[in-house]
Amino acid sequence: MLKQHSITRPVVAVSAAVLLALAAGCSKPADQNSASAASAATMQTTTPSQGTAASKLGDLSAFHSIATDVAAIVDKGDLPAAKARIKDLEIAWDSAEAGLKPRAADDWHVLDKAIDKSLAALRAGTPSQADSKAAMAALLKTFDTLEGK
């Protein structure tokens, strides 16, 4: 119709084709060869697990281990370091939201709230050792509950 569309259409068609090709070529429910998981545990579940330690949300060990880390740092009394370390959990958790939430939205919300409470405790104006420790204990307990321990 107008001059700009004669350039636009091929550009658009190519972009769309590239994206669709990427999506089609790589869409598998779970990639067994993935090396992207941060944790050593590579087990993935796309269906609710049976008789394993994984939760309905799947393998939470990567998040769990960061939380354990943070709790240990809190126990040592180094709240600033704990605040720095828990940001790793926040970023990892946030970036996995779209992958995890559909598996078990209610469980996701429970864990998300627990993480939020820990974040709030450690990011308070004057963080308290007692509150931080309590929040982290609650968070670890939530992990255990979800993982069926």
Place this chain on the structure above:
Amino acid sequence: MNKLPTSSSTGWLNKVPEVALSFWIIKIMSTTVGETGADFLAVNAGWGQGVTSSVMATLLAVALFTQLRTRRYTPWIYWLTVVLVSVVGTQITDLLTDGLGVSLYASTSVFAAVLAAIFFIWYRIERTLSIHDIVTRRRELFYWAAILCTFALGTAAGDLATEALGLGFTWGALAFGALIGVTYAAWRMGGNAVLTFWIGYILTRPFGAALGDLLTQAKTYGGLGMGAMWTSALFLSVIVILVAVAQIGMNGKRSAQVAA
């Protein structure tokens, strides 16, 4: 009989783009980019939701003000406004859902009702909902109110599908993509142009979100593992290219008109 304002009577040209394939591509991608951008600021940059939302709302006010002041469709301003409307619309829904605990069933229903009300009032006052004749300030305000509402509604509906149906991003992209296809087919077969346009527009919000997730999410979760940064960079590049092409084309047309 009431003569409806058209560009010849008001001296304005249509303030919004023609609806071609590039329109939909930019629209879908700008949804994703807006979201990942706001998320980056809130989480990675550590601004927090409150500060990020305030900043985005302010930027939207500035962009919208600028957009409203233009006399014709100006691609870079229009699309910048769309990106910011997308972010703020999403944040409104997130505030209701996460901040105030409003159920997604409630927010989806309410936003659908509000959108219907906007169209009702728009039609009562303007006698036309055509997006090919957004040539008055008042019509354009209706237009942007509707756009904002579609983003809030699209966010709520998409989140509802995720939570109530456990709809992951792969199936989500397929399902919403298919619904968009059906809407397009309905239009081609003679369906109401206004209705199909807005339904398609609403659907592109959850579709764009699912598509973005499909690219960003780790392979462990069935995504392509591109990560937010690379996906945003890719989408932003495509947007910039398409908007630049549109803007350059627009500038070329304008100088041709001036020279003539």
